[in-house]
Amino acid sequence: MTVKEIISEIIKKKKGDGGIKEVYFVGCGGSLGAFYPAKVFLETESVSIRTGWYNSNEFIHNTPKVFGKNTVVITASHRGNTPETVKAAELAHKAGISVVALTWSQDSPITKVSDYVVSYSFGDDKDIAQEKTIVGLMAAVEILNQSEGYDNYDDFLDGVKKIDGIVKQARKHVEKRAEAFAEEYKNDKVIYTMGSGAGYGAAYMESICIFMEMQWINSSSIHTGEYFHGPFEITDSQSPFMIQISEGPTRELDVRALEFLKKYGKRFEVLDAKDLGLSTIPASVISYFNHSLFNNVYDVYNHALADSRQHPLSTRRYMWKVEY
Amino acid sequence: MTVKEIISEIIKKKKGDGGIKEVYFVGCGGSLGAFYPAKVFLETESVSIRTGWYNSNEFIHNTPKVFGKNTVVITASHRGNTPETVKAAELAHKAGISVVALTWSQDSPITKVSDYVVSYSFGDDKDIAQEKTIVGLMAAVEILNQSEGYDNYDDFLDGVKKIDGIVKQARKHVEKRAEAFAEEYKNDKVIYTMGSGAGYGAAYMESICIFMEMQWINSSSIHTGEYFHGPFEITDSQSPFMIQISEGPTRELDVRALEFLKKYGKRFEVLDAKDLGLSTIPASVISYFNHSLFNNVYDVYNHALADSRQHPLSTRRYMWKVEY
Numbered sequence: 001m002t003v004k005e006i007i008s009e010i011i012k013k014k015k016g017d018g019g020i021k022e023v024y025f026v027g028c029g030g031s032l033g034a035f036y037p038a039k040v041f042l043e044t045e046s047v048s049i050r051t052g053w054y055n056s057n058e059f060i061h062n063t064p065k066v067f068g069k070n071t072v073v074i075t076a077s078h079r080g081n082t083p084e085t086v087k088a089a090e091l092a093h094k095a096g097i098s099v100v101a102l103t104w105s106q107d108s109p110i111t112k113v114s115d116y117v118v119s120y121s122f123g124d125d126k127d128i129a130q131e132k133t134i135v136g137l138m139a140a141v142e143i144l145n146q147s148e149g150y151d152n153y154d155d156f157l158d159g160v161k162k163i164d165g166i167v168k169q170a171r172k173h174v175e176k177r178a179e180a181f182a183e184e185y186k187n188d189k190v191i192y193t194m195g196s197g198a199g200y201g202a203a204y205m206e207s208i209c210i211f212m213e214m215q216w217i218n219s220s221s222i223h224t225g226e227y228f229h230g231p232f233e234i235t236d237s238q239s240p241f242m243i244q245i246s247e248g249p250t251r252e253l254d255v256r257a258l259e260f261l262k263k264y265g266k267r268f269e270v271l272d273a274k275d276l277g278l279s280t281i282p283a284s285v286i287s288y289f290n291h292s293l294f295n296n297v298y299d300v301y302n303h304a305l306a307d308s309r310q311h312p313l314s315t316r317r318y319m320w321k322v323e324y
Numbered sequence: 325m326t327v328k329e330i331i332s333e334i335i336k337k338k339k340g341d342g343g344i345k346e347v348y349f350v351g352c353g354g355s356l357g358a359f360y361p362a363k364v365f366l367e368t369e370s371v372s373i374r375t376g377w378y379n380s381n382e383f384i385h386n387t388p389k390v391f392g393k394n395t396v397v398i399t400a401s402h403r404g405n406t407p408e409t410v411k412a413a414e415l416a417h418k419a420g421i422s423v424v425a426l427t428w429s430q431d432s433p434i435t436k437v438s439d440y441v442v443s444y445s446f447g448d449d450k451d452i453a454q455e456k457t458i459v460g461l462m463a464a465v466e467i468l469n470q471s472e473g474y475d476n477y478d479d480f481l482d483g484v485k486k487i488d489g490i491v492k493q494a495r496k497h498v499e500k501r502a503e504a505f506a507e508e509y510k511n512d513k514v515i516y517t518m519g520s521g522a523g524y525g526a527a528y529m530e531s532i533c534i535f536m537e538m539q540w541i542n543s544s545s546i547h548t549g550e551y552f553h554g555p556f557e558i559t560d561s562q563s564p565f566m567i568q569i570s571e572g573p574t575r576e577l578d579v580r581a582l583e584f585l586k587k588y589g590k591r592f593e594v595l596d597a598k599d600l601g602l603s604t605i606p607a608s609v610i611s612y613f614n615h616s617l618f619n620n621v622y623d624v625y626n627h628a629l630a631d632s633r634q635h636p637l638s639t640r641r642y643m644w645k646v647e648y
Contacts, residue, residue, distance in 0.1 A: 028552070030553070043376060044386060048390075058520060058574060062368060189514075208553070212554055213555070213558075214557070220531070220544030229355075229533075230532035231532050232642055233540060233642060233643065234537075256648075317557055322588075324580075
């Protein structure tokens with residue numbers, strides 16, 4: 001079934017009960033981060049649907065009271081076996097709530113406790129339009145369009161059509177920059193990421209999944225609006241930042257933070273969605289595509305950094321190695 | 325007017341339009357962080373009210389479409405002059421939306437663009453029950469109770485009655501520990517905070533307002549559920565953490581992270597709400613009081629750390645000094 005068909009079936013089932021009123025995106029780490037644009041989409045665009053964005057274990061222990069017949073849980077687990085995520089899906093499934101699980105790994109534990117399973121594209125040749133992030137967004141867009149209508153639906157589909165080409169071009173575009181970045185920052189102990197709007201999730205993922213997890217570099221993802229209310233005081237000529245300049249309504253926030261870095265900082269790498277070619281996507285929906293662009297452009301930097309630090313992205317101290 | 329009276333008047337005004345359906349908590353930095361428990365309260369307890377938690381500038385540029393006659397904006401600015409927050413309040417006020425502003429400074433710019441102003445307690449002799457955090461929570465509790473009813477309303481008021489005494493006792497309790505902490509960590513370049521549930525906002529504030537802003541120490545606030553999905557890989561015998569062990573439904577998450585730190589880390593400071601005396605507050609509402617407890621206990625550590633580092637908490641590079 002396509003995402004569109006899945007959402008259509010869920011809405012049909014819930015029709016007698018009033019349709020979909022709450023959508024919870026539930027996951028852990030990168031799988032949670034990938035849902036950030038979908039959460040911002042519903043939060044911003046919908047007039048009738050509540051949405052939440054929860055770490056799986058937080059969701060299990062702090063389940064919203066509204067959780068019931070009008071609820072949809074959209075969850076993701078790459079290998080389909082993240083214990084907390086499987087448990088969260090199971091909790092929802094047993095309560096009779098519609099669970100849509102995104103996974104790369106068919107026939108995994110999460111598929112046993114979900115009502116619908118969508119597999120996504122992953123790996124070197126992946127189609128960005130079929131990636132977890134866009135699949136999650138597509139579910140949110142279908143929920144909105146089929147529940148209350150969405151004026152920019154066609155624009156959104158146009159964006160989905162374009163994103164793969166844009167990302168692949170952008171990845172080539174940054175190859176040399178990424179190598180220079182890797183040389184410059186290979187000995188740093190801390191690297192911050194910055195972003196805003198629907199693209200902020202990419203900054204979160206880069207910080208926790210790459211710098212902290214895969215490179216053991218200290219990090220935090222700073223919201224460019226929050227930067228001026230605390231975090232900016234750590235800025236000096238030595239502190240390193242990767243800053244996302246998004247396309248869409250919050251671009252102004254990102255540019256303001258960049259101007260500050262230019263004045264008081266010295267070591268920052270700019271990922272500008274405009275420079276990276278995102279602007280061919282319609283303005284009405286462009287902000288929701290920042291995440292896919294940045295997330296996949298970071299990947300070029302990550303490989304270069306791993307090489308220059310001789311610290312492969314697959315190195316772990318604990319994951320897959322110890323019980324926790 | 326009391327918070328209860330303010331909410332009562334707003335609900336009366338909105339009665340013909342269907343009452344309060346959306347509550348947005350809007351602020352910057354510490355003023356945003358202080359609203360975290362109120363946001364989690366409505367997100368968890370309400371079956372009919374949508375809630376959002378926005379940085380003021382994000383809210384201005386990425387305003388939710390639902391924003392209208394059923395919306396309440398609750399905002400805070402300590403001196404009442406944070407430009408983005410004043411602008412967000414003004415935007416709402418001009419759109420005819422009810423704006424409740426929390427401020428310490430009467431007669432400040434934000435009071436001119438808000439429908440209701442609540443001043444809160446601040447400073448060395450402050451009453452914790454009258455602090456920004458509890459005032460924000462009280463607004464959320466009144467909105468819920470007056471809109472749909474709240475079974476634990478009396479328990480909540482009981483908690484409000486007890487919190488000041490608990491916090492003051494807890495602050496004494498940690499005095500010696502805080503001095504030892506300050507000695508041990510005075511030369512560290514990075515200190516992480518960790519937390520979960522409604523208390524997570526205290527970890528966020530400590531990270532951005534104290535470590536980054538007031539001590540120029542690198543930091544990030546790690547959610548204890550997210551810790552195992554990326555961030556935990558930076559844990560070694562040298563990496564420093566301050567971990568909140570909350571009371572309430574997500575305690576299990578915090579304890580799990582602490583067990584990991586005990587096994588693989590060496591340098592961590594534990595703030596345990598149980599040990600700090602929070603348990604006399606009824607179990608039904610206790611989680612919403614973690615924030616006030618932790619936030620005010622951190623303060624004892626912060627002063628000790630500032631002394632041992634000879635870096636006063638009032639030192640700034642940029643705030644109050646340069647244009648940005």
